Amino acid sequence: MFLLLKYTLLYAVVLMLVALGGMFSERSGVINIALEGIMAIGGLAGILVLVLFQGTLPAAAVILISILASAVAGMLYSLLLGFSAITLKADQTIGGTALNMLATAAAVVIVKAYNNSATGGNGSASSKLTYSNKEFIFTAGPLTYNIFLIIGIVLLIAAYVFLYKTKYGLRLRSCGEHPQAADSVGINVYQWRYTGVMISGFLGGLGGFAYIVPSVSTWNFEVGVTGFGFLALAVMIFGQWKPFRIAAAAVFFAVFKSLANIADATFLTNLHLSKNIYDMMPFIASMVILAFTSKNSQAPKAEGIPYDKGAR
Amino acid sequence: MANSEYIIEMLNITKEFPGIKANDNVTLQLRKGEIHALLGENGAGKSTLMSILFGLYQPTSGIIKKNGQEVKINNPNDANALNIGMVHQHFKLVECFTVLDNIILGIEPTKGLFLSKKGAREKVVALSDKYGLKVNPDALISDITVGMQQRTEILKMLYRDNEILIFDEPTAVLTPQEIEELIRIMKNLAKEGKSILFITHKLNEIMEVADRCTILRKGKYIGTVDIRDTTKEALSKMMVGRNVNFKVDKKPAKPTETVLQIEHMTVPSKLHKNNAVRDVSFQVRRGEIVCIAGIDGNGQTEFVHALTGLEKMTSGKILFNGQDISKASIRERSKSGMSHIPEDRHKHGLVLDYTLEQNMVLQRYWQPEFQQAGFIKQGAVREYAQGLIAQYDVRSGQGPITIARSMSGGNQQKAIIAREIDKNPDLLVAVQPTRGLDVGAIEYIHSQLVAQRDKGKAVLLVSLELDEVMNVSDRILVMYEGEIVGELDPKTVSVEELGLYMAGAKRDNRSAEGK
Numbered sequence: 001m002f003l004l005l006k007y008t009l010l011y012a013v014v015l016m017l018v019a020l021g022g023m024f025s026e027r028s029g030v031i032n033i034a035l036e037g038i039m040a041i042g043g044l045a046g047i048l049v050l051v052l053f054q055g056t057l058p059a060a061a062v063i064l065i066s067i068l069a070s071a072v073a074g075m076l077y078s079l080l081l082g083f084s085a086i087t088l089k090a091d092q093t094i095g096g097t098a099l100n101m102l103a104t105a106a107a108v109v110i111v112k113a114y115n116n117s118a119t120g121g122n123g124s125a126s127s128k129l130t131y132s133n134k135e136f137i138f139t140a141g142p143l144t145y146n147i148f149l150i151i152g153i154v155l156l157i158a159a160y161v162f163l164y165k166t167k168y169g170l171r172l173r174s175c176g177e178h179p180q181a182a183d184s185v186g187i188n189v190y191q192w193r194y195t196g197v198m199i200s201g202f203l204g205g206l207g208g209f210a211y212i213v214p215s216v217s218t219w220n221f222e223v224g225v226t227g228f229g230f231l232a233l234a235v236m237i238f239g240q241w242k243p244f245r246i247a248a249a250a251v252f253f254a255v256f257k258s259l260a261n262i263a264d265a266t267f268l269t270n271l272h273l274s275k276n277i278y279d280m281m282p283f284i285a286s287m288v289i290l291a292f293t294s295k296n297s298q299a300p301k302a303e304g305i306p307y308d309k310g311a312r
Numbered sequence: 313m314a315n316s317e318y319i320i321e322m323l324n325i326t327k328e329f330p331g332i333k334a335n336d337n338v339t340l341q342l343r344k345g346e347i348h349a350l351l352g353e354n355g356a357g358k359s360t361l362m363s364i365l366f367g368l369y370q371p372t373s374g375i376i377k378k379n380g381q382e383v384k385i386n387n388p389n390d391a392n393a394l395n396i397g398m399v400h401q402h403f404k405l406v407e408c409f410t411v412l413d414n415i416i417l418g419i420e421p422t423k424g425l426f427l428s429k430k431g432a433r434e435k436v437v438a439l440s441d442k443y444g445l446k447v448n449p450d451a452l453i454s455d456i457t458v459g460m461q462q463r464t465e466i467l468k469m470l471y472r473d474n475e476i477l478i479f480d481e482p483t484a485v486l487t488p489q490e491i492e493e494l495i496r497i498m499k500n501l502a503k504e505g506k507s508i509l510f511i512t513h514k515l516n517e518i519m520e521v522a523d524r525c526t527i528l529r530k531g532k533y534i535g536t537v538d539i540r541d542t543t544k545e546a547l548s549k550m551m552v553g554r555n556v557n558f559k560v561d562k563k564p565a566k567p568t569e570t571v572l573q574i575e576h577m578t579v580p581s582k583l584h585k586n587n588a589v590r591d592v593s594f595q596v597r598r599g600e601i602v603c604i605a606g607i608d609g610n611g612q613t614e615f616v617h618a619l620t621g622l623e624k625m626t627s628g629k630i631l632f633n634g635q636d637i638s639k640a641s642i643r644e645r646s647k648s649g650m651s652h653i654p655e656d657r658h659k660h661g662l663v664l665d666y667t668l669e670q671n672m673v674l675q676r677y678w679q680p681e682f683q684q685a686g687f688i689k690q691g692a693v694r695e696y697a698q699g700l701i702a703q704y705d706v707r708s709g710q711g712p713i714t715i716a717r718s719m720s721g722g723n724q725q726k727a728i729i730a731r732e733i734d735k736n737p738d739l740l741v742a743v744q745p746t747r748g749l750d751v752g753a754i755e756y757i758h759s760q761l762v763a764q765r766d767k768g769k770a771v772l773l774v775s776l777e778l779d780e781v782m783n784v785s786d787r788i789l790v791m792y793e794g795e796i797v798g799e800l801d802p803k804t805v806s807v808e809e810l811g812l813y814m815a816g817a818k819r820d821n822r823s824a825e826g827k
Contacts, residue, residue, distance in 0.1 A: 167420035167427055174406050174417055181404035185418030185468075186389045301407065 002142050007258035008251065009145065013152035014211040015257075016250035018232035020159050021203030023241050025078075027163070028196025029176040029189075030085050031304045033096030034078070035204050036229025037103030041077040042205020043212045043225060044107045046070030048114070050131040050213070059135045063147065067209060074205015075198050077103065082197040086190055089306035104224040111221045130218045137214055146214035148206075155203065160243040172196055176300035179307040189307045207232070227283070231257070234286035240298045256282040316380030319344040319507050320365070320396070320476055325374035327360055334360040335371070338533040340509075340526050342476065347498060347508045349518040349539075351551050352528035353750035355720050358511050361528070362478055365509075366398050367391045397469030398478040403461050405453045411464050412436060412449040415471050432471075439470045443500050459490035466497065477501065478509045483517055484748060487607055488778070488811070495521045513551070513750045515544045527551055552752050562762045565786035567597035571739050571770040577628035579611070579618045579794075587626070588614035590794040596739065601761060601771040603785030603802075605778075607814050611794035612774050613655060616743050619772075620652045621645050622660070633738060646675050651737035653728055653745050655774070661728045662716045669697035669712035672731050704730035722753040729760060740764050743774040758784050778807055792816045 018035050025032035032038075049066040057065075077099070084095035108127045115125035136146045163169035174182040175192040183189050211228055212219045235253050239246030260278035320342040327335040335357045342348050352358045363369045365376065367385040375382050378394055385391050391398075405414050416432045436449050445463040453461060462482060469477050479498070483491045498521055502508055510522060518525055519539060527534040527550045534550050549555055573595045581588035588611045596602045606612055617623035619630060621642035630638045637645055646652075654660035662671050673682050673693050682692050697712040706726045708714035716724060725745065732740065742761060746754040761784060765771050775781050781788060781802070788800040790813040797819035800810060812818040 161426075165426050167422055170409075170413060170417060170420060170427065174409070177406045177408055178404065181406050181414075182417070184388060184398075184400065184404040186392060187418055298408070 003262045004255070004258050006143055007261045008254045009143075009149055010214055010254075011211075011257045012247075012251045012254035013146075013148050014207050014228065015232050015235045015253055016156060016247050017148070017152055017203050017210060018207035018229060019235040019239060019246045019250060020156065020243060021074075021200040021207065022233055022236040023200075023239075023243070023246060024159070024163075024172070024196045024203070025081075025200035026196075026236070026303045027176045027241060027300055028172050028193045029179060029300060029302045029305070029307065030081070030193050030197050030200075031092040031096065032078075032081065032197065032200050032204075033093055033233065034081050034099035034103075034229075035200075035207075035232055036225060036227070037096075037100040038074045038077050038201050038204035039208030039211065039225040039229045039232075040103040040107050040221070041208070042070040042074035042201075043208035043219070044110065044221060045073030045205065046209035047129050047131055047212065047219060048110075051114075051129055054132055063135055067151070067206065070209035071202045071206040074203070074208065075201040078197050078201025078204065079194075081201075082194045085306065086193045086197070089308060092304050092306075100224075100229070104221070107221040107224070126220075127222045128218055128220045131213075133213045133217050146210075148210035148214065151206070152210070156243055156247055163243065173300070175307075176303055179302050183307075183309065189309075193307070204229070231282055231286060234290055237297065237299075238286070238289055238293060241300065253282050253285065256285045316377075318342060318377070319379060321377040321380075322361065322365060323375050323377065325361065325364060325371045325376075327357075327364060327369060328372045333531050335364070335528075336531045336533075337374075338528060338531075341536070342507050342509060343524075344507050345502055345505050346523040347502050347510055347521055349510045349512060349522035349525040350528070351513060351515075351518060351525050351547060353513060353551060353752060354722050354748075355530075356528040356551075357531040358528060359480070360531075362398070362480060362509070362511060365391070366396065366478065392472060392474075395473060395475040396478065397472060397474030397476070399462065399465040399469065399480060399482055401480040401482075401484065403465055405461055405464060407454040408452060410450050410452055411447050411456070411460075411467075414453060414464055415449075415468050419472065436467060436471060439467055443470065443504070444497060445470075457490075458485050459487070459493065462486070462490075462494065463497070466501075474506075476507050476509070478511070480511045481513075482510070483512065483514060491517070515547050515751075518547065519544055529553055548751055551750075560758045560762060560783045562784075563766070565600045565765065567600040567786075568768065570595045570597050571633060572596040572772065573629075573631040574619070575629040575631070577615070577618060577625050577630070579614045579623060579625045581614065588794050589618065589625070592628070592791075592794075592796055594789055594796060594799075596770045596772050598738075598768045598770050599765055600786045601765050601773055601784055602787045602789060603773040603775055603781050604789050604791050605775060605781045605810065605814060606791035608776050610791050612743070612791055614794075615791070616652075616655065616741060616774055620650065620654075620741060643675070646735075649735075649738035651732035651735050651740045653725075653732050653740070653742040655743035655747075657721075657724055657728055662724060664715075664717040666716060667712065668701070668706070668708055668714045668716055668719070668727060669693050671716050671727060672697045672700055672712075674731070675735065700727075700730040700734060706730060722749045725749060725753065725757070729757060733760065733764060737769065739770045739772065741772045741774075744776060745773070746775075746777065746780060754780075778810065781810065782807060790814055792819070 018039060022032050022035050046066045046069050049069045050062065053062050081095055081099055084090040085092045111127045111129055112125045119125060137144055171187050172192050172195065174187065175189050179189040208225055211225055231253060235249045236246060239249040259281055260275060263275050263278045318341045322340040325335050325338045338361055340361065350358050360369065364371050367387045367390050376385060377383065383394060412429060412433055415436055421428050421432050433449055440447055445467055447460055447463050447467065482494060486494060498508055512518060522539050524536060524538055525547065526536045529551060575593050577589055577592045578587050579589035592615060604612055614623060618625040621640065629636060632648060632650065637648065658664060673696065676682060677688055682689055694712055701711060704726050707723050708719045745757050761771055761773065773785060785802050788802055789796050790798040790800065792814065793816065798813040
């Protein structure tokens with residue numbers, strides 16, 4: 001049971017962070033299907049920092065700069081989405097898909113190039129990075145936690161306050177619902193959509209790092225982030241684009257995801273089901289849930305529609 | 313400089329777009345505290361002129377003065393800074409926000425980092441009391457009536473302390489009662505010293521509310537008149553450039569055999585759990601115009617959808633020329649001689665991103681006339697479209713290859729009417745065929761409906777406009793909450809009585825057969 005709780009917390013925080021990221025982007029009016037790619041890039045940046053500085057800098061500093069690096073890398077990568085979707089008014093789904101493909105491929109190239117030069121350049125380097133994750137994990141009582149749990153809770157509350165209690169949140173939301181209305185009262189829609197996308201990149205990059213680091217100490221970048229970005233999209237939709245509902249939805253999906261991790265260590269082994277079935281669970285759950293709930297979706301009305309000042 | 317007679321002056325404004333002069337040397341002078349109407353047909357340049365005043369466009373030449381001082385208005389923020397506010401024809405309100413949030417959006421009061429709505433709420437409540445603008449600040453926009461949404465827009469301007477209020481076709485979306493309310497509000501605002509610019513093409517409203525009126529025609533300035541010294545007829549002549557007939561010329565109807573017979577039709581509502589159309593029965597004969605009158609949202613839309621096949625009905629029967637078509641597809645209904653001029657011409661009337669000629673053959677492209685071996689005969693389509701364009705005087709930038717989206721509303725409607733009438737139908741279903749059109753186009757469409765009737769076609773008109781109901785129809789059926797509550801003769805019934813039926817205050821005990 002403790003094991004289930006441990007993994008649930010681990011995954012719930014990741015799903016929540018990334019889904020909150022998606023929420024900010026979509027609330028400003030830009031569909032962010034590139035979360036998967038943003039996570040991969042964020043994870044890569046954070047782990048590269050770990051690999052480069054672990055041992056040379058104090059632990060606290062390594063934690064801080066690796067987390068910052070992942071978030072900033074995600075933010076910079078999301079700017080590509082912003083540029084195509086907002087400035088160039090391109091189709092947001094296609095742009096996002098392209099970024100997903102680019103991210104995994106770029107991550108592999110970068111890791112291979114790094115490994116290649118580190119091993120003297122024999123040309124057959126792997127796409128794996130190995131690092132230590134001990135600094136991120138601490139134990140209290142019967143459970144081990146990681147630092148992202150605290151960051152996640154703080155950011156969840158911050159997201160709620162920002163969105164509903166400040167004028168910036170009001171403006172950001174108005175851009176996703178009715179950009180013409182926002183424009184007519186002097187709100188710069190382009191600027192707010194970029195803001196939404198960049199917050200999304202920040203949280204997505206951080207989420208990618210939070211997904212990879214606490215659970216394993218070697219990561220193969222060929223798999224990207226194993227579909228977690230898409231799962232986060234489902235969490236966001238199930239959470240109806242609202243922070244606390246997203247948090248609840250994240251916990252729900254995390255339980256399903258965790259089942260796979262504990263399948264061979266607990267009573268579940270008695271069922272003699274293939275581990276693949278548990279691996280499929282979160283995705284099947286999201287399909288079923290979205291099929292039933294997406295009808296009453298409260299998606300931002302103007303999401304996915306590029307805003308054109310001239311069109312009336 | 314505050315002693316200038318005018319609060320806003322737009323002097324000799326010319327605005328050229330590629331290939332067209334939208335405004336040609338137009339002058340508009342607004343006095344402080346007056347209600348000034350801006351009158352013109354669709355495409356006369358009213359919206360362009362207001363967009364210039366609101367900073368959305370820059371004039372090619374001409375100057376704008378406020379209180380005698382020349383000003384530059386480069387964007388809506390500049391307009392706001394000069395205390396110019398505008399209620400747009402399509403409201404600029406965020407549906408899932410409250411009334412209060414919409415009002416403060418863009419100039420939110422804050423305490424430190426956080427929103428502080430208390431003071432704003434007090435100001436809004438005070439303003440709404442002062443001007444009689446009833447709103448509930450905490451209601452969501454999606455839950456309130458169109459009238460209340462409009463009052464929210466007005467409060468938005470007042471909250472920003474705007475002095476010059478522009479109303480862009482404010483009555484187009486309102487019920488008669490809401491229009492009365494709006495007129496009262498506008499008079500109140502003017503009395504309190506606000507200056508109002510009122511864009512419209514409805515002459516009755518101008519006569520009732522405005523002090524002065526500036527008329528534009530085809531981008532040119534025609535003149536400014538005092539409403540006290542003018543008449544409706546004189547105004548419409550200035551607007552259209554010729555005399556307009558308000559009365560529809562028509563001979564008494566000579567109905568013959570029944571074309572359409574509806575028996576006990578019931579249609580479920582999409583919005584609520586109850587039925588939108590309840591047990592409706594009536595018939596329409598050749599050579600008559602039957603009008604379904606009623607206030608918007610009383611089941612007319614669902615009725616027409618069920619009749620034309622866009623929606624399913626739960627019970628009842630539709631007999632068309634004696635055949636039961638209750639379960640027939642839309643195309644089958646169309647082929648058997650039913651034409652439909654839909655309520656929403658953008659949604660159901662045209663494919664907006666298709667060309668005019670493609671739209672004209674939407675229901676016929678599969679006929680041998682236009683198709684061979686699976687390919688469209690482009691030449692035949694072009695020729696057919698050109699014929700219709702000439703016959704029905706559909707004006708557009710590039711003729712048959714104009715994209716429908718770029719055409720004016722009146723010409724889009726003419727294109728639909730051309731297509732539907734040219735099918736030579738037995739029954740023409742016309743739903744609010746003149747919505748949003750100017751008097752010239754309305755006159756034309758009414759004459760087309762009467763011409764169809766005189767050719768022995770059956771016409772079923774659904775209208776919210778009382779004038780249209782009274783002038784065009786031969787028989788009126790009033791629909792209230794999904795039921796036909798009265799059958800009236802337009803020659804004997806008064807507008808007041810019709811209004812009572814429409815409001816549900818009066819009803820006949822019609823027999824179940826529904827004569």
